[in-house]
Amino acid sequence: MRLTPNRMNNSIPSNRNWLELILESLIRASGYSAILFVALILIFLLREGLPALGEVPPAAFAEARWYPIEAHFGLLPLIGGSLIVTLGATLIAVPFGLATAIFIAEIAPRWAREILKPLVEVLGGLPSVVLGFLGMLVLAPIVRTTLNTPTGLTAFTGSLLLAGMAIPTLVSVAEDALDAVPKSYRDAALALGATKWQTIWRVTLPAARSGVLTAIMLGIGRAIGETMTVMMVTGNAARLPDGLGSLFLPVRTMTATIAAEMGEVANGSVHYHVLFTIGLTLFVIAFIVNLTASAVVFQQRKRAERLLS
Amino acid sequence: MPAGIISPMTHPHPRLHPWLWLIMLLGACAAPVANPTSPTTPLTIENKGSDTMVNLALAWAEAYERTHPDVSLSVTGGGSGTGIAALINNTVDVANASRAIKKEEKEKAEANGLAPVEFVVARDAIAIIIHPDNPVNQLTLAQLSAMYSGQMTNWREVGGEDRPLVLLSRETNSGTHVYFLENVLRLGQKENKTLFSPATLLLPSSEGISAEVRQNPNAIGYDGLGYVTDDMKVVAVAKDEASPYVLPTIATVNDKSYPVARDLYMYTSVEPAGAIKDYLDWIFSPEAQTIVAELGFVPVK
Numbered sequence: 001m002r003l004t005p006n007r008m009n010n011s012i013p014s015n016r017n018w019l020e021l022i023l024e025s026l027i028r029a030s031g032y033s034a035i036l037f038v039a040l041i042l043i044f045l046l047r048e049g050l051p052a053l054g055e056v057p058p059a060a061f062a063e064a065r066w067y068p069i070e071a072h073f074g075l076l077p078l079i080g081g082s083l084i085v086t087l088g089a090t091l092i093a094v095p096f097g098l099a100t101a102i103f104i105a106e107i108a109p110r111w112a113r114e115i116l117k118p119l120v121e122v123l124g125g126l127p128s129v130v131l132g133f134l135g136m137l138v139l140a141p142i143v144r145t146t147l148n149t150p151t152g153l154t155a156f157t158g159s160l161l162l163a164g165m166a167i168p169t170l171v172s173v174a175e176d177a178l179d180a181v182p183k184s185y186r187d188a189a190l191a192l193g194a195t196k197w198q199t200i201w202r203v204t205l206p207a208a209r210s211g212v213l214t215a216i217m218l219g220i221g222r223a224i225g226e227t228m229t230v231m232m233v234t235g236n237a238a239r240l241p242d243g244l245g246s247l248f249l250p251v252r253t254m255t256a257t258i259a260a261e262m263g264e265v266a267n268g269s270v271h272y273h274v275l276f277t278i279g280l281t282l283f284v285i286a287f288i289v290n291l292t293a294s295a296v297v298f299q300q301r302k303r304a305e306r307l308l309s
Numbered sequence: 310m311p312a313g314i315i316s317p318m319t320h321p322h323p324r325l326h327p328w329l330w331l332i333m334l335l336g337a338c339a340a341p342v343a344n345p346t347s348p349t350t351p352l353t354i355e356n357k358g359s360d361t362m363v364n365l366a367l368a369w370a371e372a373y374e375r376t377h378p379d380v381s382l383s384v385t386g387g388g389s390g391t392g393i394a395a396l397i398n399n400t401v402d403v404a405n406a407s408r409a410i411k412k413e414e415k416e417k418a419e420a421n422g423l424a425p426v427e428f429v430v431a432r433d434a435i436a437i438i439i440h441p442d443n444p445v446n447q448l449t450l451a452q453l454s455a456m457y458s459g460q461m462t463n464w465r466e467v468g469g470e471d472r473p474l475v476l477l478s479r480e481t482n483s484g485t486h487v488y489f490l491e492n493v494l495r496l497g498q499k500e501n502k503t504l505f506s507p508a509t510l511l512l513p514s515s516e517g518i519s520a521e522v523r524q525n526p527n528a529i530g531y532d533g534l535g536y537v538t539d540d541m542k543v544v545a546v547a548k549d550e551a552s553p554y555v556l557p558t559i560a561t562v563n564d565k566s567y568p569v570a571r572d573l574y575m576y577t578s579v580e581p582a583g584a585i586k587d588y589l590d591w592i593f594s595p596e597a598q599t600i601v602a603e604l605g606f607v608p609v610k
Contacts, residue, residue, distance in 0.1 A: 067504055069481045077507070136517065141524045150473035150527050153510055232517065235510035236480070250510050260513055264390040264482035 045283055049276030056270060061277075066238035066252065068261065068271045078278060080241040081155070081251035082285075085230060088159025088247055089166060089223040094216055096163065097170035101215070104171065105178035106200050117175065124168025132232030135161045140233060147248060153235035155251040161229050166219035173218055177211020178204060210297040217293040221286060224255075231256035254278045352584045357385045358392020358405030359484055360515065361433060361533045362573055366405055368600045373591060380584050389484035396578050397421060402585050404576045407433065407484035407533075423578045430592050432607035434534040434557035434570040435489060437544040438518075440526040445469040447545040447554040450568060453493050456529065459506025464527070476509040477518050477530035486511075488571055489531055531569075534562075535605035562607040573606070 056073050063074030104116050139160060140152030181204050189199040235250025258275050265272045356366055363386035370382035392404035397418045410425055418425050437453065439445060445467060455461045457476055464472045479486045495501035512518050518530040522541050534557050537543055545554035548568045561567040581589050591597055598608035
């Protein structure tokens with residue numbers, strides 16, 4: 001979203017236009033401040049997290065046990081926990097969310113569409129602690145009895161709820177992207193004899209690919225960063241996941257660990273620094289996910305521009 | 310990462326914990342700390358700490374405010390460590406703790422020019438709780454230790470049904486967690502380095518443990534006697550195989566026959582005076598100690 005102010009008017013400042021000049025610089029400053037904030041957060045995380053690398057030998061981070069009050073700082077169970085919950089949530093949210101977006105954008109009649117989209121967006125505004133309670137008291141017993149797992153507080157329960165939280169974001173953004181595809185594309189496809197399904201799958205969806213990919217990345221971002229819900233329903237057992245079966249066992253995620261332990265840790269202690277190292281790890285993972293997404297989108301845009309020229 | 314977002318803007322001192330700073334900031338805005346020099350304004354006593362004790366502290370505060378309208382008490386939970394940390398930073402008048410203050414915490418407080426004073430205000434028994442349908446009635450401390458350290462994985466091994474064992478525990482920042490680790494898992498032996506099984510579920514609240522125990526027949530959990538309700542089953546515990554199995558009750562905790570019980574503390578930052586001293590004196594009165602018993606804890610007098 002780039003602002004294109006009228007440069008001709010700004011080059012000849014008059015009484016009418018100096019207000020616009022101020023507004024423009026304010027808008028520019030708030031735009032650049034995003035970069036400043038990210039940089040500040042990174043500097044802060046580095047300052048608080050890097051000392052841990054000197055205090056704890058690197059091999060200790062690779063240990064399979066996380067028990068900070070006895071100086072066991074193995075990060076693998078936490079990283080594994082976050083990844084398995086996020087993977088589960090993605091596997092559930094992407095097909096379901098995409099199907100919902102396609103239905104709203106392409107298939108549903110106008111009246112249904114006008115009810116569905118706001119409803120889905122309201123769902124996205126549910127506080128995570130409310131979902132967590134729902135998960136703990138309603139979903140966990142159902143998961144335990146239907147899947148016959150030892151406990152209902154599993155990575156899968158967390159994945160289900162996170163998928164529920166990611167879907168509204170995913171649907172909303174993906175639907176906008178699908179909606180932005182020019183009607184002429186669909187008309188052309190239908191005129192060539194394509195069925196409705198072929199039009200959606202071969203024409204509309206590929207044309208909206210970059211927006212849809214952004215939607216998926218935003219959904220994954222929501223899932224990996226979510227804290228309260230996973231803390232309440234995943235059981236928080238720092239057990240090293242060993243395969244897909246671990247999806248149906250309790251796990252402990254990085255976010256839940258920071259949230260549960262940061263409130264009480266002594267400032268400046270090794271444990272404190274290690275918690276920031278976890279934060280740094282999360283930051284790096286989120287950064288890689290976003291970078292990959294924008295690289296893919298960028299490449300596709302270039303290809304699309306080549307084709308069109 | 311809330312700390313990361315908040316802290317660059319509100320981090321004035323490198324040694325001060327960012328969240329504590331925020332709490333102090335909020336505290337300064339919302340509830341001014343008692344000012345003993347102006348007796349006309351109602352006095353506020355800030356009371357913070359152990360989640361185990363929060364219901365008790367609230368009940369005491371309500372009863373005390375009824376008879377002393379000139380004093381107002383502000384009670385918050387957060388855990389024993391949180392309360393003591395606030396005491397060290399001198400942001401509370403009274404800290405509640407379900408464990409004794411650690412040596413390093415005391416030194417930190419003294420470095421800040423304080424001299425914490427300890428009061429044992431009540432006793433608490435930790436009840437071992439299971440689902441009502443679980444046929445197991447009694448366990449020894451050694452059996453509990455073997456279960457929680459991961460040596461046992463099935464209820465069959467302690468005479469129950471053929472069910473997987475699901476271990477529930479409070480988070481590591483809970484005083485109850487540390488007490489259970491030292492006195493049950495490690496059987497009170499200082500050199501014993503047994504750890505919780507990595508499969509132990511660490512739940513952030515008492516409610517989390519109760520909710521899971523109520524609905525899952527595989528689960529075993531522990532929590533303060535004050536939090537046990539009728540819809541779960543309490544297990545009788547024996548110190549060793551030769552000792553009798555004892556259920557936690559007020560009588561068995563006071564005569565020290567129930568093996569998993571502890572003292573509950575209140576700490577003041579300095580020798581209490583004025584309204585704080587009056588409040589602590591009142592806590593040892595029969596009226597306040599009756600409230601202790603009503604909440605399922607054990608009175609000290």
